[in-house]
Amino acid sequence: xxxxxxxxxxxxxxxxxxxxxxxxxxxxxxxxxxxxxxxxxxxxxxxxxxxxxxxxxxxxxxxxxxxxxxxxxxxxxxxxxxxxxxxxxxxxxxxxxxxxxxxxxxxxxxxxxxxxxxxxxxxxxxxxxxxxxxxxxxxxxxxxxxxxxxxxxxxxxxxxxxxxxxxxxxxxxxxxxxxxxxxxxxxxxxxxxxxxxxxxxxxxxxxxxxxxxxxxxxxxxxxxxxxxxxxxxxxxxxxxxxxxxxxxxxxxxxxxxxxxxxxxxxxxxxxxxxxxxxxxxxxxxxxxxxxxxxxxxxxxxxxxxxxxxxxxxxxxxxxxxxxxxxxxxxxxxxxxxxxxxxxxxxxxxxxxxxxxxxxxxxxxxxxxxxxxxxxxxxxxxxxxxxxxxxxxxxxxxxxxxxxxxxxxxxxxxxxxxxxxxxxxxxxxxxxxxxxxxxxxxxxxx
Numbered sequence: 001x002x003x004x005x006x007x008x009x010x011x012x013x014x015x016x017x018x019x020x021x022x023x024x025x026x027x028x029x030x031x032x033x034x035x036x037x038x039x040x041x042x043x044x045x046x047x048x049x050x051x052x053x054x055x056x057x058x059x060x061x062x063x064x065x066x067x068x069x070x071x072x073x074x075x076x077x078x079x080x081x082x083x084x085x086x087x088x089x090x091x092x093x094x095x096x097x098x099x100x101x102x103x104x105x106x107x108x109x110x111x112x113x114x115x116x117x118x119x120x121x122x123x124x125x126x127x128x129x130x131x132x133x134x135x136x137x138x139x140x141x142x143x144x145x146x147x148x149x150x151x152x153x154x155x156x157x158x159x160x161x162x163x164x165x166x167x168x169x170x171x172x173x174x175x176x177x178x179x180x181x182x183x184x185x186x187x188x189x190x191x192x193x194x195x196x197x198x199x200x201x202x203x204x205x206x207x208x209x210x211x212x213x214x215x216x217x218x219x220x221x222x223x224x225x226x227x228x229x230x231x232x233x234x235x236x237x238x239x240x241x242x243x244x245x246x247x248x249x250x251x252x253x254x255x256x257x258x259x260x261x262x263x264x265x266x267x268x269x270x271x272x273x274x275x276x277x278x279x280x281x282x283x284x285x286x287x288x289x290x291x292x293x294x295x296x297x298x299x300x301x302x303x304x305x306x307x308x309x310x311x312x313x314x315x316x317x318x319x320x321x322x323x324x325x326x327x328x329x330x331x332x333x334x335x336x337x338x339x340x341x342x343x344x345x346x347x348x349x350x351x352x353x354x355x356x357x358x359x360x361x362x363x364x365x366x367x368x369x370x371x372x373x374x375x376x377x378x379x380x381x382x383x384x385x386x387x388x389x390x391x392x393x394x395x396x397x398x399x400x401x402x403x404x405x406x407x408x409x410x411x412x413x414x415x416x417x418x419x420x421x422x423x424x425x426x427x428x429x430x431x432x433x434x435x436x437x438x439x440x441x442x443x444x445x
Contacts, residue, residue, distance in 0.1 A: 035330035052357035071166035075154035083141035090233035109157035113150030114143025148182030192223035224287035229435035255286040255319035264304030272441030298360035355403025
């Protein structure tokens with residue numbers, strides 16, 4: 001899903017050491033968005049090498065007294081397996097709760113799918129909530145799973161009212177494999193990406209242990225929304241409420257981080273994210289930003305050999321917002337210094353940024369572990385997780401006050417992953433570990 005590859009041992013190489021790059025940060029006035037960029041080491045060997053650029057975006061708390069109207073399309077799986085473990089009944093309860101939270105100015109559409117796609121409610125004002133609930137109550141499980149058809153119809157419904165006035169989102173819920181209609185994951189991803197370019201985002205919710213987690217996670221990635229693994233259907237209502245609360249606190253839309261690299265600098269990876277490139281310029285699509293949001297991105301860069309000092313990267317955050325005090329365009333710029341003295345490199349490590357970079361690299365190892373599980377190689381998966389744990393424990397920041405807490409938390413997660421592999425059903429282990437790793441990469445709770 002991501003085009004670049006990270007070197008696994010980069011974090012323990014001395015000259016990759018710690019951050020505290022020379023950086024210029026444009027701090028917005030009146031509580032606007034702040035963008036910061038730090039290298040994990042402001043000094044590097046004259047021979048060059050790999051470094052990490054740690055980016056952070058922080059949004060102000062603007063409160064939740066008034067929210068933007070929503071244009072929401074809910075796409076519900078009604079295939080036969082939804083009758084198991086009361087999944088359909090719990091999904092209905094979650095929808096009832098969601099409807100109760102909507103305002104009269106909100107737009108809502110409801111799409112249900114098995115092997116047949118049915119529009120239960122066409123996109124329009126919420127209207128009579130009791131009548132909506134009666135429509136939902138009459139839905140019963142049956143048939144196969146035309147997930148692609150349901151998703152496309154959800155996008156079509158949302159598109160009817162998609163504009164700057166609304167927060168436009170499709171929520172796709174499924175408990176099974178896409179086994180009829182469009183089933184190719186790449187084609188489904190292209191569809192989600194196309195509608196994202198129209199400012200319609202997609203959130204995916206996988207229920208139980210039988211759905212395709214790779215597909216559902218990639219759809220959320222391409223669609224710019226959120227992904228949820230919901231093992232128990234009894235959690236559906238709380239997850240739906242969480243998603244609603246996020247939509248209610250959007251402060252910026254269509255956010256994208258534009259990166260410009262210095263001469264000879266090569267971008268190897270934006271860990272956990274996709275990025276598009278054009279020569280020495282890269283665009284990292286972010287999508288929506290929420291009130292009191294903090295996003296962090298770890299970018300792996302290859303620095304050419306050199307002397308004295310050199311420009312590494314600069315970045316600008318662009319977005320749409322209706323808030324007058326958030327019309328700034330935050331930016332940053334970083335420079336690196338060459339040296340032949342290893343002691344200088346050691347002395348200038350930024351241990352906090354080093355810890356964040358090491359954690360990001362460990363999540364790449366977990367991704368490889370998940371690929372091994374997909375290939376039926378649990379022993380290889382266990383080894384990748386153990387390698388990630390050993391890397392975290394040997395991090396230069398492990399004994400520092402700046403990084404010990406973060407690294408300790410990640411080490412505990414990796415211990416938990418090892419136990420999950422040993423003690424859980426393979427389907428559950430894969431979904432649970434992959435979901436936790438996704439949340440670590442995306443800084444989601």
